[in-house]
Amino acid sequence: MQFLPPSCVGRILRFAPVSFLLLFSASTPCAAAETIWHIKAVHPEGRLLDVKALDADGRVYDVKAIEVDGNRHIMDIKAIKNGERLPVKVIVSDEKYAPVKAIAPDGTILDIKALTSKGEKLDVKGVARNGSIIHIKVVNTDGKLYGVKALSPTGQLHDVKGVKMLANEIEAKVAGVSVAAHVKALPQVETRE
Template sequence: MRSLHKENRSPFIVLVLLWFMGIGHMTAQITDQPETAVPAEGEEEPIYWTVKAHRPDAQLMDIKAIDKKGNRHEVRAIQQSSDASMLSVKAMVDGEALPIKLVEKGGEQFYPVKAIDHDGFLIGIKAETETGGLLDVKGVSQTGNIVHLRAINKYLKYYNIIAISPEGKVYDVKGLKMLDTPVETVINGVRIFAHVKSLAQ
């Protein structure tokens, strides 16, 4: 895999993606407030896909959101309708569905994957090993507007990130860039490099 870098993308593709995701002014300060995990009256019941890390030669590992107290929270891809071509990926924390994004990496080699609460606090996204250990989930490379996410162990062995539906369908979980700028938007004071979505393989 090659390192992250900018690539020119078709304006048409960018416009289609912007329309599809309903995102307007990408560089503006926005308040992406957490969503309740309980649907409002009259809304369609969402379908929750589990999010896992895997390699063909290894067992599946759960992806968790780890707060500052060390509490482990579920991470889910959420299907809101029969159109399942692209799913939001959220951290389910205390009854709220928090957005998960790739944030600015600062001096790090890879882009961190974090959940963001309404106060702008970052919650780590990790893969949980069968022995209870935790592996960082990072954006490690980029192809066009897609950022490849991997769980990484201490030997720099990579694990793919996937979402699995209750019926056993498998989607990739990827970072999605829409602009050729280092910062896509600002959410609750946090500068965002890319969005995290589950996409049909």
């Protein structure tokens, strides 16, 4: 059996803590930098309406888009209830317009609504589909549709859309709830008419 000379052992022990820290930090995931975007509906008169999640008791919670590490190409939309991030999804339904809801871990559904200055709570729905994209709009009491946008702290706008990954009607089940599409914030796309 061969032993290291004492001078080598001293050097190894001197650098062991540094080596351990480098190895540990390389294998430990770092917290990702996040930027929180606001979710708003755009009224035809130019006003912005807050989009919020409401529970069965009428309590109101924020709905936000979350940019992670500068990735603005596809951002998750979450309802923030008591610090917990709840997924926002287009729910499977037979209604004319597909409901957009937040889903708690126990399967409880929270409504997603646009709130007017007059206290009205307007539905947020999936109103049309083009391929794998579901267009999400606010439906006012007259049936008119308002766009739903993600607004960054620096004033950038993204569209809020439902995204389907599968051809099936049921995209996934979240806490036992059948989901038709995932709700995401996407860069605005120029359309030509």
